[in-house]
Every structure is written in C-alpha cells, then in structure tokens.
Amino acid sequence: MSNPVQLRRAVASSFLGSVIEYYDFLLYATASAVVFNKVFFSNLDPLVATVASLGTFATGYLARPIGGVVFGHFGDRLGRKRMLVLTMVLMGVASFLIGLLPTYAQAGVLAPIALVLLRVVQGIAVGGEWGGAVLMSAEHATARRGLWASFTNAGAPFGMVLSTGALTGTAAVVGNEAFLAWGWRVPFLISIVLLAVGLFVRMRVEETPVFSAAVKESASRVPLLDVLRGQPRTLLLGVGVGLAAFVAQGTLTTFLIAYGVGVGFERQAVLNGLTLSSALAVLGILGWSALSDRVGRRPVVITGALIMAVFAFALFPLVNTGSVALLTAALVFGQAVVHPMMYGPLAALYTELFSTRTRYTGASLGYQLAGLGAGLAPVVFAQIQAGGGGTLVVSIVIAAACLLAVACTLALKETSRGDLAEEPIPTSASKTIAS
Secondary structure (H helix, E strand, C coil), X not given: CCCHHHHHHHHHXXXXXXXXXXXXXXXXXXXXXXXXXXXXXXXXXHHHHHHHHHHHHHHHHHHHHHHHHHHHHHHHHXXXXXXXXXXXXXXXXXXXXXXXXXXXXXXXXXXXXXHHHHHHHHHHHXXXXXXXXXXXXXXXXXXXXXXXXXXHHHHHHHHHHHHHHXXXXXXXXXXXXXXXXXXXXXXXXXXXXXXXXXXXXXXXXXXXXXXXXXXXXXXXXXXXXXXXXXXXXXXXXXXXXXXXXXXXXXXXXXXXXXXXXXCCCCHHHHHHHHHHHHHHHHHHHHHHHHHHHHHCHHHHHHHHHHHHHHHHHHHHHHHHCCCHHHHHHHHHHHHHHHHHHHHCXXXXXXXXXXXXXXXXXXXXXXXXXXXXXXXXXXHHHHHHHHCXXXXXXXXXXXXXXXXXXXXXXXXXXXXXXXXXXXXXXXXXXXXXXXX
C-alpha cells in the first residue's frame, strides 16, 4: 500500500523537476527559433541560419536516448532517486553555461560548437530525467496511476510557459536591441536558481517501494540487453505509439513559431498563442490521463491520434489566413486539446509496458526514441520550406505518424489494469479492458 505523504512528495517533485528540466530544454527551443539564428549563426543567410539553429535544437533530442540508456541502466540498478538528482544538476549547469557563452561575433566558430556541446548535455539530462520522474510517481501510486504519472508530462508545457514568458518578458523590458545583445542570457542564467529549488524538493522523496522490493530479490545486470532481448517488439510498438505525439509537439511548439513569423505574424503574437496553449495543455494532459484510468490508455490515445491526423490538414490553412485569432485557436485546439490525448497517457503506458527490473531503461528508451520526432520534425519541415516545398507535405507526414500510432496502439494490450509489481504481458490481440 502506498504512503500518501510520499506519493504527494513524489508527484510534486516529479512535476516541479519536469517543469525545471523542460524550462531549460524548451527555453532553448524558443531561443533557437527567435534568437540563436542571429546570435550564433549570424554569418549565414537568414533562412539557412534558421535551419542551422533548429539543427542545434535537434541535437538535444538526438542525445536524449543516450541519457535514457545511461541513467536508465543505473536507475534500474541503484535506484530512481539518485539518478533524478544527477540529471537535474546536469541540466541546470548546462543551461547556466549557455547563458555565459560568447556569440559568433566574439568567438567565431567556437561559439556554435560550444552551443551544440551544451545542447547535447541538456539532451542527455532530460533523457534520463523523464523516466525516473515518471517512475517515482507511478511506482508510489496504487491507484489512478495515469493521473499521477502524467504530472511529469504536464511539467513539459508548464516549462514551456515559463521559458516563453522569460524570453518575451525579458525582451519587453530591455528592448529588442538589448535583448539580442545580452538580454537573451538572463532566462538561462536563472536556471541556477531553479536548480536549487528543485534539488531541495527532490531530496525529500524516498525511493519507490516497488523498486526497493524488486532490488532485494535481484537487479538486472544489463537492463538494456534484457529489454532488447526480452521485449524488442514491445519497445518498437511503444516507439510507434509515441512518435506521433512528438512530431505534433515539434510542429506546434517549434516549427510553427518560425513559420508564423515567416508568413507575416508578429513574433510576439505567435509566442502569446503558444504560451496560452501551453498553459491550457497542462489541464488537458491531466484531464485526459485521468480519463485513461477509467476507460484505458488505448481509447484515449487512438482517438487523439485520429483527430490530429485530420487536424494536420487544417492547421496551416488556419495560420495562412493571417488572423491572430485563428492562429491562436489552432494552437489551443492542437496543443491543449488534441495533443494531450496522445501525450498525457504515455507516462503511465510506458511505465506499464516493462517490468520493475528494466522499467527505467525500457520506458526511457521507448519514450526518448519516440521523442526524436519532436527534434527532427522542425528541422525536416524547415528544410522542406527552404527547398520550396509546401505545407501539404508537412501535413501528410504528421497524419502518417498519427496512423502509425493508431496501428501500434492497437497491437498493444491494454495496460491500465496491470500491477506494476508483476511481470507485464504487453502485446496481445485482446480487446481493451473496460472499467
């Protein structure tokens, strides 16, 4: 039976830790779309500079599976809590150092190289953070696992709200010229303060009872090999389920910023819409995840994927109208209503697919491999634009990823009624278990 005090602490620390991690990680995303192309790639053509800037953004996503494997390995052997402390320190320090970097004008090519290296460190940190934070909540819970685990996922859009607010607020206070000269550094330097707060909360949470019981019996010597040998199909299906959510996320939170500005919107108008939709997405994630505790993970994820597949073809025509109201409505509907249906239940679903001995590694690897979609989609879509391609191709890619998610979700057994202390049997042709 779970300890209510420890469950509350675990959920609070997971949410706060996720907010801080994603504040740092997504601060870079926003900055890459509106600042870094001018600060670190000023020697390039503006369109090429945007692609290069988004490319450095993508490197963080490419590094995330590495973080999932490394921290997953030690998290499955030594415990979830220790790894969460390490990932938070790694992220906070890397973000702080980005705020101290010289620009291209000051240091030449060394500046973007250092930027990429620190972005890789960010990616490794967030790759290890997610799995541990989700497991701290899910393994402390005995009921409503979908809701409690989803607080980690809800931290991502809230971190987006803070990061976008920090950048736009700083720009408003110091002015555009000063913002490009030095003001963009302030939100990154604030990371060190958030790190101190996050560590204080995280240190008060105990190791999960499910892991403590499992490790007394035996710990996996090489969790990654156990996952690849024992559950390769489950891992691949998990990646397929999550890919659409991340492709949609990368489109709505990163690519659409650059695209919106490119078709004539004021940068602030796009960021305002993104901030509003991100704030509302917190409620969407928690709400749909709570529903998945009642009806199952599969119905919620499949419904969201099908709606997103259709919405992908309406998204860009809405933006192309030039109406700020329609742009904002598209962002709110896409990011706060539909995307959370696919994204919110993933926290519990990935947790439930793997056994306790390999859960940190399996859940992290599946989630972070799917997460490549969020990092690569904006770069690919920007290149399509640079090559003269239309948004119809972008919409087709999003829809295809959504249909893949539907197929992979149908191939998985419903996981919401399982016991985390037992061995999962995740792939089956059985019907969804109803409440």
